[in-house]
Amino acid sequence: MSSEDAALEALVVLGEPVRRGLYRYVAGTPGDVGRDAAAEAVGISRSLAAFHLDKLVEAGLLEVDFRRLSGRSGPGAGRPAKMYRRARNEVAVSVPPRAYDAAGHLLAEVVERAGLDGELQAAARAAGEAEGGTVDGEAEPFEVLRARGYEPFWDGRTLRLNNCPFHALAEQFPALVCGMNLAGIEGLLAGLTCGQDWKASMDPLPQGCCVSLEVADATDAAAEEL
Template identity: 40%
Template sequence: MAAVASLGDEKRRQLFELIAASDRAVGRDDAALALGLPRSTASFHLDRLVQDGLLAVEFHKAAGKSGPGSGRPAKMYRQAASEVGASVPDRNYDLAAELLVAAIEHSTATGGAVGDSLLATSYGKGQALASGAASLADFLGGEGYEPRPDGAGGFMLVNCPFHRLSDGHPDVVCAMNGSFLKGAAAACGEPEERVAPNSEPGQCCARITPP
């Protein structure tokens, strides 16, 4: 639950949202200034977000400075969603971040457990996004799951859109993913029970069983 718990801290969540919304890596000084935090406080929380797999670090020299005497490269932060954009298979870390933040907000508003909030918000998001889809397979294909028929009327999901996060936080991310898929199944008129665990390495943690 480290990733979810990390976003439970208000300052940390604000820093994560600031970095996630930026189209470039952000330095500690800029992040601290934007949120009115001491630099040491911003640095502590940013490094904790890196430790929990939500942010990644880059090092850049200041613009216009290079060569000897130009100083050490500055430590910069970006959302940990940066597998090469043109790479295959697809990843969908923006959705994962949205679900995690929504869960924290729901938990804060209702006073409920953050794990329960994550399941509820993920289910609702799956329902909302899949509403109006031609079929569950079409929807999941569009979301990057790469569904493949299993020969028995179901299909395997050969890609995990949340691969990097699930590697570091399998319990949290797979529970989130399962609820998202069940919500999508319900929106497509399919029984939620068709969403079942899958243990095949390199694939999604869930599969769609035959009707």
Template identity: 40%
Template sequence: MINQETTVEILSPSQRLSAVASLGDPVRKQLFELLREREDAVSRDECAVILNLPKSTIRAHLDRLVEQKLLAVEFRKVGERTGPGSGRPAKLYKVVIDEVEASVPARHYDLAAELLAAAIQHSIDSGIGAQDALSEVAFDAGVKLGAEAGSIEAVLENTGYFPLPDGEGGTIMANCPFHRLSKDHTGVVCKLNGSLLTGVLEGCDDSSNSIEPDTNLSHCCARIVPKQPS
């Protein structure tokens, strides 16, 4: 099974572009870099003091970074005082994604790296072969993505596969999120990709489709094919 610490959090291509654009603002960039360096969540007031800016300005930029899914919010009491009379919990901010990249067309080399590293660790821990470990890890990651997204279509859109009808009732992927890796490591990447997408179908409880190889090298190695009635 996939290591519970393996992350499969994915920003859609549009979210990545929006996040990169958001960090083009110098104040938001300063805030993001400040929070990225902190191990614990930080309050708005502390950010305002460190950056020597008004609290209202800091609040507006923090809220924007939360909207872009770069920061998460948590509420808890700070300081040594606890219990009644110790005040309300403070609103604190923490970095969720500490690196943001955007590309056109969409690529997700971060996801590939995470799954490949998790597969190596799984192979070491379990003693199974690397290929089987990769299949298991990618499948489990796909299950999680499918369960969170609710449909194969949502995962394909968020991950940048650019699905298109094949004219025969199925779907081809006009873009490979792992394109550069697949050119030199075709077998490994296609195994990862097929297992990931098969897991997505499992996770979103899609029993009407299956994943099959697509030998057309002009796009992704996998295609979605409707299952034939038994």
């Protein structure tokens, strides 16, 4: 099966509303997800969730691991639970086929070789601020970032991003792309009505985005005024 056919089949699988809901829940949850939690999240039975989750695995959209949730091992520890997480591979399709990834790789390579990191970050910050200015004034960063493919989640007081929309390029050009990403998010915050209450910093997740956000406290605000 060609990569294009596989991507189209994955889209067909996601056309079913229950599977789409399960995929969004698993993909947006940090760490692995069990059948019970997935079933509860979308309001279906465990057996039905298991059926649809396994269909998502067959389509290459989810990956599976087995783990004893009790933490015990040996006789009497029970059977390992089937745990799901978003697949590491990316699924993209365009009709007719396009090669934007190849163009992006070439452009990133040229920018890196030319040492234009600063110019790229300035452009990303300006674009982010312009985009933030078009957002509804009541919108919070959580909703704005989620709409842009970042999959935010709270880790205590820190807002982390479970997904990097630039993952493929970031793996090949980490310093260049992560710097651009941080600058873009900083610009986005500057353009949002409530953005001055937040700060973004480089804080990579093992599997996820390189940027995290926190609500700026009074000390940070005073320091910025100085």
